[in-house]
Structures are given as structure tokens and as C-alpha cells.
Amino acid sequence: MEHSPLRVLEFYSGIGGLHYALMSSGVEASVVAAFDINTSANHVYRSNFPRTPLCQRNICGLTVEYIEQLRGDVFLMSPPCQPFTRQGNKADDKDNRTNSFLHLLDVLLKLVHKPGHVLIENVQGFEVSATRDHLITVLMKCRYTYQEFLLTPTQFGIPNSRMRYYLLAKLTPLKFHFTTTDKPMTILPDGIDGITEPCVAPLCNFIQPMSCSEEDKLLVPPEVLLRYASILDIVQEDSTQCCCFTKAYGHYVEGTGSVLQCNSDGNLEEAFREYLLGGKKSADSLVKLRLRYFSSAEVAGLLWFPAQFQFPCNVTSKQQYRLLGNSLNVHVVSVLLYRILFNDCDKTT
Numbered sequence: 259m260e261h262s263p264l265r266v267l268e269f270y271s272g273i274g275g276l277h278y279a280l281m282s283s284g285v286e287a288s289v290v291a292a293f294d295i296n297t298s299a300n301h302v303y304r305s306n307f308p309r310t311p312l313c314q315r316n317i318c319g320l321t322v323e324y325i326e327q328l329r330g331d332v333f334l335m336s337p338p339c340q341p342f343t344r345q346g347n348k349a350d351d352k353d354n355r356t357n358s359f360l361h362l363l364d365v366l367l368k369l370v371h372k373p374g375h376v377l378i379e380n381v382q383g384f385e386v387s388a389t390r391d392h393l394i395t396v397l398m399k400c401r402y403t404y405q406e407f408l409l410t411p412t413q414f415g416i417p418n419s420r421m422r423y424y425l426l427a428k429l430t431p432l433k434f435h436f437t438t439t440d441k442p443m444t445i446l447p448d449g450i451d452g453i454t455e456p457c458v459a460p461l462c463n464f465i466q467p468m469s470c471s472e473e474d475k476l477l478v479p480p481e482v483l484l485r486y487a488s489i490l491d492i493v494q495e496d497s498t499q500c501c502c503f504t505k506a507y508g509h510y511v512e513g514t515g516s517v518l519q520c521n522s523d524g525n526l527e528e529a530f531r532e533y534l535l536g537g538k539k540s541a542d543s544l545v546k547l548r549l550r551y552f553s554s555a556e557v558a559g560l561l562w563f564p565a566q567f568q569f570p571c572n573v574t575s576k577q578q579y580r581l582l583g584n585s586l587n588v589h590v591v592s593v594l595l596y597r598i599l600f601n602d603c604d605k606t607t
């Protein structure tokens with residue numbers, strides 16, 4: 259029997275991480291509508307997916323009737339995460355940025371044609387929020403079964419930490435092919451072979467060749483080294499780990515992502531000893547290490563965006579880091595889609 263492609267609605271589409279994950283999952287599906295309010299994210303999305311209908315709209319304004327007529331079989335959503343992070347004060351459902359997601363849940367309750375499959379991505383911390391409890395109540399009312407996960411790309415062989423919350427849901431009578439639990443799983447269920455990679459690839463696999471002048475542009479300035487050296491996370495080409503890149507990467511130092519030591523002959527410990535012995539008055543010893551930021555293309559690679567993904571030339575590097583910091587790991591979502599959400603989706607018993 260011939261199937262027509264599943265109709266996917268991509269909410270909070272940003273630069274299209276969910277769309278790329280869907281493509282790489284091999285699921286026969288087509289994004290029939292994507293929604294985001296952010297003009298620069300939409301500019302990037304449009305240039306990479308020129309044929310996908312993208313609506314520059316506030317999701318709070320989408321009506322049940324409008325969503326109903328789109329007849330979405332799959333909802334993919336990555337709602338704003340600031341309400342659930344420490345920096346965002348964990349205001350949860352009291353934060354206005356959660357309103358659009360609460361609105362979508364209300365729409366879901368009222369839809370006659372409900373999506374058979376749902377995937378939601380958010381930050382770690384969402385799983386203990388009142389918003390998550392409300393989401394579960396709505397899913398139960400609508401007769402979905404669900405499974406939550408807390409997973410990071412290093413579990414998938416990618417040398418980048420990005421612990422994230424995922425919820426996958428199937429509309430009854432669709433079922434998962436494993437026993438679901440009411441707590442987030444921190445590894446993939448038994449019997450799903452070949453998913454978690456025992457060994458993590460070194461960073462050199464993700465580092466792009468560049469000229470000295472290109473490298474110079476990415477160097478951490480001496481004044482930043484002088485002030486913040488002790489809180490930098492410094493990695494080398496052979497490291498198998500780097501920190502989560504956030505939207506402030508490149509212009510704010512603390513906890514925003516790792517920097518790379520380009521001078522592999524330099525001794526990091528010695529350089530630090532010199533810097534500390536000198537009373538932190540000179541960053542010369544650290545400058546010699548040639549510490550640089552990862553380029554936005556390298557960050558995109560670590561997030562598993564495909565090589566064809568490009569930023570239009572008028573998107574500044576600050577915007578690029580910002581948009582990537584808001585995005586997601588394409589590989590992790592892709593595995594969740596093809597190994598779990600759509601695995602045996604036709605089985606109803």
C-alpha cells in the first residue's frame with residue numbers, strides 16, 4: 259500500500275534543527291508549516307528551506323480552526339527554554355514566554371484531528387516544572403502514551419555536552435515498542451541496538467582547516483584572557499568533550515562554551531602557572547597558547563547540522579552563535595525520531 263508523506267507542523271522552528279533531524283531520520287514526512295516569531299531565525303530558515311511554508315507569527319495567535327485545517331500528523335516543538343533555566347529565574351508557567359506553549363496545549367486538547375506523533379525538546383529542568391505537569395495532564399486527556407528522556411550528545415559519540423529534555427508521544431492506539439516509565443529515561447531503552455556509541459569522537463573531527471588570519475579573528479582577546487582565564491573551559495584537538503554552546507558564546511565568557519587551544523606545543527599548565535605567579539597582571543603566557551573560539555560553522559557541525567546548512571552572508575557572527583545556541587543537536591533528535599517515535603508506528607496491539 260502506498261503512503262503519502264506524514265504532514266509535519268514545526269513549532270518554534272528557529273533555524274530548522276527539527277527539520278534537519280526529520281530529514282536525517284529518513285521518516286517519510288514533509289514539513290507543511292513552520293512557525294517562529296524571530297525575524298533573523300526566519301531569514302536563516304528560509305534560505306535553507308526555501309520551499310517550506312514558514313509563518314512569521316506569534317504562536318499565541320494560532321487558532322484551533324487554523325491548525326485543524328493544516329491536518330498535521332506530527333507536531334515537532336522546541337518551545338522557549340528560558341523559563342526553565344537557572345539564569346531565566348525558573349519562572350516556569352508564570353513566565354510570559356511559556357504562554358504560547360500553554361496555548362498550543364489548549365489547541366491540542368480541542369483538535370479533532372490530533373497528531374499521531376509528538377516530539378518536544380527543552381532544557382534539563384523542564385521535567386520538574388509545573389508546565390511539564392500540565393503537558394502530561396493534557397497528553398493523558400487526549401489519550402497519548404509518552405516517554406520522556408534526558409540525553410546528551412556525548413552518549414551518541416559526539417564530543418559536545420548538551421543535556422536536554424525530550425518528550426515523545428503517540429496517540430492511542432499507537433504504542434511504543436518498549437515498556438514506558440513515568441520518569442525520564444537517561445539512556446535509550448534496552449533492545450535499541452547501535453545507538454549509544456561507546457567511544458566519543460575527538461574534536462579534531464569537527465575542527466575546520468582555516469588560515470592564520472581566519473584563526474586570528476577567532477582568538478580570545480588578551481583582555482578577556484587576563485580577566486576570565488580561570489573560568490575558561492579550554493579544550494584541545496584530541497579532547498573528546500566540550501561544553502554546551504549557549505546563545506551568548508563569543509561575547510560572554512562564563513559557562514557559554516569551550517575555547518580551543520590552537521598551539522598544541524604550548525603547555526597549558528605551565529602557562530597558567532606563569533599567569534598566576536605574575537599576579538594575573540599579564541596574559542602573555544596564555545596568549546602564546548592561541549586560544550580561540552570555535553567558529554559558528556564548527557558549532558553547527560558539533561550540533562550535527564549538515565554541511566549544506568549555511569547562514570546567509572548578512573547574518574552577523576554574534577547572531578549566528580545566538581541562533582545556534584538556541585538550537586538543538588540534530589543527530590540526537592533524528593535518532594529519537596527514527597528509532598523510537600516512528601519505530602513500529604503501525605503496530606497497534
Ligand SMILES: C[S@@+](CC[C@H](N)C(=O)[O-])C[C@H]1O[C@@H](n2cnc3c(N)ncnc32)[C@H](O)[C@@H]1O
Pocket residue numbers: 270271272273274275276293294295296299315316317318336337338339358581584585586
Ligand atoms: C529554543 S528556540 C527553538 C530553536 C529551533 N528548534 C532551532 O533549531 O533553531 C525557541 C524559538 O521559539 C521562538 N518563539 C518564542 N516564542 C514564540 C512565539 N510566541 N511564537 C512564535 N515563535 C516563538 C523563538 O524565536 C525561538 O526561535
